[in-house]
Amino acid sequence: MSDPLIVTRDIVKEYRMESYSVTALRGMSLEIGSGEFVAVMGPSGSGKSTFMNLLGCLDSPTSGHYSLAGDKVSELSGDELAAIRNRRIGFVFQNFNLLPRTSAVENVELPLLYSHVPKNDRRPRALGRLAEVGLAERAHHHPQQLSGGQQQRVAIARALVNNPVLILADEPTGALDTRTSYELMGLLQQLNRGGMTVVLVTHERDVAAFASRVIGFRDGHVVDDQRVARPADAGEMLREFDKVAA
Amino acid sequence: MTWLASIRIALRALRVNKLRSTLTMLGIIIGVAAVITMIAVGAGAQARVEEQIKGLGTNLIILFPGSVTAGGVRMGAGSRSSLTEDDAYAIQREIPRVQAAAPTLRGTGQVVAGSNNWSTVFYGVTPEYFEARNWAVATGKMFDAADLTGSGKVALLGETVARSLFGDADPIGQVIRIRKVPFTVIGTLEPKGQNLMGQDQDDVVLMPISTARNRVLGGTQAKQRSVGSVSIKVRDGEDMKEVEDQMRSLLRQRHRIQAGQEDDFSLRNLSEVLAAREESSRIMTLLLAAIASVSLLVGGIGIMNIMLVSVTERTREIGLRMAVGARARDILSQFLVEAVTLALIGGLLGIMLGLGGSFAIAQLADWRVELRPDAVLLAVSFAAAIGVFFGFYPARKASRLLPIEALRYE
Numbered sequence: 001m002s003d004p005l006i007v008t009r010d011i012v013k014e015y016r017m018e019s020y021s022v023t024a025l026r027g028m029s030l031e032i033g034s035g036e037f038v039a040v041m042g043p044s045g046s047g048k049s050t051f052m053n054l055l056g057c058l059d060s061p062t063s064g065h066y067s068l069a070g071d072k073v074s075e076l077s078g079d080e081l082a083a084i085r086n087r088r089i090g091f092v093f094q095n096f097n098l099l100p101r102t103s104a105v106e107n108v109e110l111p112l113l114y115s116h117v118p119k120n121d122r123r124p125r126a127l128g129r130l131a132e133v134g135l136a137e138r139a140h141h142h143p144q145q146l147s148g149g150q151q152q153r154v155a156i157a158r159a160l161v162n163n164p165v166l167i168l169a170d171e172p173t174g175a176l177d178t179r180t181s182y183e184l185m186g187l188l189q190q191l192n193r194g195g196m197t198v199v200l201v202t203h204e205r206d207v208a209a210f211a212s213r214v215i216g217f218r219d220g221h222v223v224d225d226q227r228v229a230r231p232a233d234a235g236e237m238l239r240e241f242d243k244v245a246a
Numbered sequence: 247m248t249w250l251a252s253i254r255i256a257l258r259a260l261r262v263n264k265l266r267s268t269l270t271m272l273g274i275i276i277g278v279a280a281v282i283t284m285i286a287v288g289a290g291a292q293a294r295v296e297e298q299i300k301g302l303g304t305n306l307i308i309l310f311p312g313s314v315t316a317g318g319v320r321m322g323a324g325s326r327s328s329l330t331e332d333d334a335y336a337i338q339r340e341i342p343r344v345q346a347a348a349p350t351l352r353g354t355g356q357v358v359a360g361s362n363n364w365s366t367v368f369y370g371v372t373p374e375y376f377e378a379r380n381w382a383v384a385t386g387k388m389f390d391a392a393d394l395t396g397s398g399k400v401a402l403l404g405e406t407v408a409r410s411l412f413g414d415a416d417p418i419g420q421v422i423r424i425r426k427v428p429f430t431v432i433g434t435l436e437p438k439g440q441n442l443m444g445q446d447q448d449d450v451v452l453m454p455i456s457t458a459r460n461r462v463l464g465g466t467q468a469k470q471r472s473v474g475s476v477s478i479k480v481r482d483g484e485d486m487k488e489v490e491d492q493m494r495s496l497l498r499q500r501h502r503i504q505a506g507q508e509d510d511f512s513l514r515n516l517s518e519v520l521a522a523r524e525e526s527s528r529i530m531t532l533l534l535a536a537i538a539s540v541s542l543l544v545g546g547i548g549i550m551n552i553m554l555v556s557v558t559e560r561t562r563e564i565g566l567r568m569a570v571g572a573r574a575r576d577i578l579s580q581f582l583v584e585a586v587t588l589a590l591i592g593g594l595l596g597i598m599l600g601l602g603g604s605f606a607i608a609q610l611a612d613w614r615v616e617l618r619p620d621a622v623l624l625a626v627s628f629a630a631a632i633g634v635f636f637g638f639y640p641a642r643k644a645s646r647l648l649p650i651e652a653l654r655y656e
Contacts (some may be wrong), residue, residue: 078574082571082572082574085570086570087571087572091570111571114570119251158570168259233305
């Protein structure tokens with residue numbers, strides 16, 4: 001493995017309330033290499049979401065260091081963090097977070113808007129990504145007209161449109177049924193096989209089973225870090241699921 | 247992100263909630279329309295006053311003889327016969343800044359034409375009078391030099407007199423009698439309307455000054471060549487005050503008045519009265535505009551209110567935009583552009599309503615209105631400024647949200 005893509009050193013995150021403070025992360029040190037498919041697991045309150053937000057540059061640590069692809073993220077300004085989120089990271093959220101009353105292709109274009117991609121380049125790139133997730137013919141549908149699985153695929157197209165180095169997925173299957181979850185995980189596995197680094201937060205063991213490395217969180221510490229020799233294949237699971245259903 | 251893209255995003259956001267956007271705009275629409283209409287009405291009033299001033303001769307100074315004091319009773323301006331025709335010619339000759347100095351004799355009398363008669367004022371004038379008073383002959387012709395030297399019995403009728411004596415018939419060539427002296431009507435005067443005091447300026451007969459003196463008024467005035475007044479028109483752009491001073495010293499010299507003695511004449515400058523009147527109508531316009539601006543301000547507060555609601559409602563959208571790479575200033579400009587777009591569209595609709603309103607007032611109330619491009623420009627830039635001013639606070643509030651908290655907002 002070459003230089004790790006993600007390096008965190010002694011990350012501490014404290015939330016200060018009025019009368020007390022909560023420590024969500026207590027000295028988190030991790031390395032994630034380029035091309036890994038990592039699932040972060042843990043019960044609620046374990047700090048996995050906080051960790052995810054820090055990785056996604058949506059929040060900054062109270063102390064400790066974080067570098068992403070060589071950039072010392074913990075030292076960057078708000079605008080520089082916005083640029084990193086824009087160009088290096090693709091987000092997939094549990095509740096999709098698509099703009100309502102805005103067509104799929106326009107949703108996918110959104111990150112390009114903030115990286116000053118010329119208007120004429122935006123549309124073809126967005127349409128290309130939609131085709132990759134199998135939604136070419138739904139490009140002009142609004143989110144309300146799409147199923148949950150389709151909405152999440154639009155969100156993945158949006159995450160990919162600016163060629164990021166990292167996909168962060170926060171409970172991406174939380175709002176989906178089993179079959180659609182398999183479809184979605186299949187898509188993420190497919191991306192990972194293409195070289196994309198994927199970090200996934202979930203509390204479901206069978207979702208984590210698709211990852212090649214599973215990290216367990218508890219009370220702000222890493223309690224478990226295992227590589228999976230042979231992760232489950234979502235495509236195979238989907239075919240079996242359909243067989244049983246039929 | 248380009249401004250064009252920002253405007254497109256703003257328009258989309260405004261379209262999503264059409265009713266709310268329209269109601270918010272309504273405040274600006276009414277405000278801008280009110281400002282435009284009020285300024286149009288005010289400017290119309292002002293233009294009317296200005297026109298009246300022009301009708302009287304903007305640069306007009308009227309010279310009257312001084313007052314007579316008899317046994318301690320002062321008789322008032324014009325009671326003395328200290329002013330002569332020659333004074334008028336001297337002013338014309340020696341003060342280059344004077345365009346025209348017109349000596350005038352005034353008299354009243356019954357004018358008879360056939361079976362009709364009419365009591366009116368007649369003036370004996372020289373051709374300079376027409377220049378000094380900005381008056382023109384409507385039909386027929388002016389009296390000529392021969393009439394002036396030979397005391398020709400010719401008269402020009404004001405519109406009121408012509409109508410009273412001849413109705414719709416053509417008065418030219420007809421004979422009228424003034425104080426039993428027969429005159430031939432050679433022309434009629436352009437209608438001039440009322441003066442500022444409400445007097446009908448068309449209720450008048452003009453004749454050569456020599457005719458008035460020698461054939462109608464007669465008496466002692468004839469010997470002294472004295473005149474009732476002199477109308478003096480100052481050239482455009484000259485300082486009235488300086489011309490008055492020059493005239494005063496010229497007349498004091500001609501009348502051999504010692505230093506320390508009172509003038510035996512008086513000068514009246516109508517434009518001062520009118521300037522005061524113009525000033526008051528200008529203040530009226532400003533007042534109307536100020537009142538109308540209050541409604542524009544209220545409209546601006548409406549925008550702020552809606553933008554604050556909108557920022558709260560769209561907190562998750564803001565969080566998402568930040569997550570995919572929007573910087574704080576992108577969010578700021580997005581909401582600012584939205585507020586300004588709201589204000590500008592409202593402003594444009596307000597202009598249309600304001601133009602329509604001004605037109606309606608002109609038609610229905612029969613008021614004079616004057617649409618001024620600068621007022622329209624002012625109202626629109628004021629609307630845009632309101633958009634920026636009242637949009638800034640909500641936009642800044644949006645841009646300062648933390649991405650993670652905005653994303654989690656329920």
